[in-house]
Amino acid sequence: MAKVKKTIKGLTIDADKCNGCRACEVICSAFHAAPRYSSINPARSRIRIVRDPLKDIYIPVQAGEYTASECTGRNKYIVDGKEYDECDFCRASCPSRDLFKEPDSGLPLKCDMCEDDPPLEKPKCVEWCLNDALIYAVREEEVDEAEVSPGDVEIGVESLIDKYGLKQVLDTLARRSKA
Numbered sequence: 001m002a003k004v005k006k007t008i009k010g011l012t013i014d015a016d017k018c019n020g021c022r023a024c025e026v027i028c029s030a031f032h033a034a035p036r037y038s039s040i041n042p043a044r045s046r047i048r049i050v051r052d053p054l055k056d057i058y059i060p061v062q063a064g065e066y067t068a069s070e071c072t073g074r075n076k077y078i079v080d081g082k083e084y085d086e087c088d089f090c091r092a093s094c095p096s097r098d099l100f101k102e103p104d105s106g107l108p109l110k111c112d113m114c115e116d117d118p119p120l121e122k123p124k125c126v127e128w129c130l131n132d133a134l135i136y137a138v139r140e141e142e143v144d145e146a147e148v149s150p151g152d153v154e155i156g157v158e159s160l161i162d163k164y165g166l167k168q169v170l171d172t173l174a175r176r177s178k179a
């Protein structure tokens, strides 16, 4: 398969620097509101802070892949004397929790690295994190030509098919296209 150069944008998390202020959730939800900046709702953010203030735990987690079924990972981890659940680090939009689901529709949310035209100098959550807990990095990688990340619409359609079945989704689209 032909190889192409792909620009990979990513965030590195320094959880030790996060104080749980949730500014990243605020700006991410505002930036992705329609129209842009028309509303703020952290439940719509594509980055969420897993917080447990009594244990001094604050972990920024950026929304990753959609998955139709939950995994079996229920391990506990001790890092620097703090106990974490395996799910605390997971980026998936999955059935076992409410994170990374659009609150009204239930459709999965995924971080799009604030793609915009013209491109932003850095993602909004990085810009708004005054504690430098989120570090932005760009690198070039050779990938298979067919390896293209699905966009919001594709992820949404996939989750609707998982929920209602392909036939019902196709019938609905056919009805809507005639309206």
Ligand code: SF4
Pocket (backbone or CB within 6 Å): 017, 018, 019, 020, 021, 022, 023, 024, 025, 049, 058, 060, 128, 129, 130, 131, 132, 133, 134
């Ligand atoms: S803005 Fe930074 S410090 Fe505040 S919650 Fe987000 S990652 Fe943590």
Ligand code: SF4
Pocket (backbone or CB within 6 Å): 027, 028, 031, 045, 046, 047, 062, 063, 110, 111, 112, 113, 114, 123, 124, 125, 126
């Ligand atoms: S990079 Fe953009 S889309 Fe991704 S979590 Fe940060 S603000 Fe949200």
